[in-house]
Amino acid sequence: MHKDLNPTLWEGIGKVVDVLNVGAMSSDHTDTDAPTRYKQVIRTRTPWRATELADLMETLETYPSARGAVGNKPLPRTFALLKVPTSTRRAIPKLPLNFYDPHWYAARSEAEKLELAAGKAINIPTMPIHVSGFSAK
Numbered sequence: 001m002h003k004d005l006n007p008t009l010w011e012g013i014g015k016v017v018d019v020l021n022v023g024a025m026s027s028d029h030t031d032t033d034a035p036t037r038y039k040q041v042i043r044t045r046t047p048w049r050a051t052e053l054a055d056l057m058e059t060l061e062t063y064p065s066a067r068g069a070v071g072n073k074p075l076p077r078t079f080a081l082l083k084v085p086t087s088t089r090r091a092i093p094k095l096p097l098n099f100y101d102p103h104w105y106a107a108r109s110e111a112e113k114l115e116l117a118a119g120k121a122i123n124i125p126t127m128p129i130h131v132s133g134f135s136a137k
Contacts, residue, residue, distance in 0.1 A: 012125040016056065019096065019122065048091035048104045052124040062130040096122045 046054070091100065098121035108116070 009125055009127060012123055013056070013060070013127070015122060016053070016124055019099070020053070021092075044087040046087045046089065048100055050099055050101050050124070052126075053099055056124060056126070059127055059129055064130070091116060093117055094119060096120060098122070098124065 091104075093116050095116075095118060097105070097118040100116070100118060105113070105116075105118070
């Protein structure tokens with residue numbers, strides 16, 4: 001889905017990515033023992049992050065970059081779905097309330113919730129997975 005075809009959707013995605021910033025993005029680890037024909041990525045599970053965010057980030061990864069590529073062509077990536085370690089990173093404070101997993105958030109003490117200082121919920125857009133070589137008409 002090209003940005004020009006649905007600017008409202010991409011504006012919403014941009015807001016989510018801006019709010020998340022680098023600290024709240026997924027932790028991906030590259031398997032250095034993988035053959036040089038592809039790069040194996042192991043995505044860690046972040047218990048405090050809402051499933052909708054993880055789904056959006058995974059979907060975004062299926063889209064080609066809008067920026068011009070410089071340098072060598074990147075290796076194809078494969079995801080090790082059976083190796084899913086759990087991240088030990090602390091939750092990022094001051095994110096919108098719906099960015100936190102609701103079960104994880106409900107299990108926090110009142111003091112922890114005050115420290116998180118969750119903000120007003122914002123829309124987390126959904127979008128279809130990009131299929132290479134396919135264009136919607």
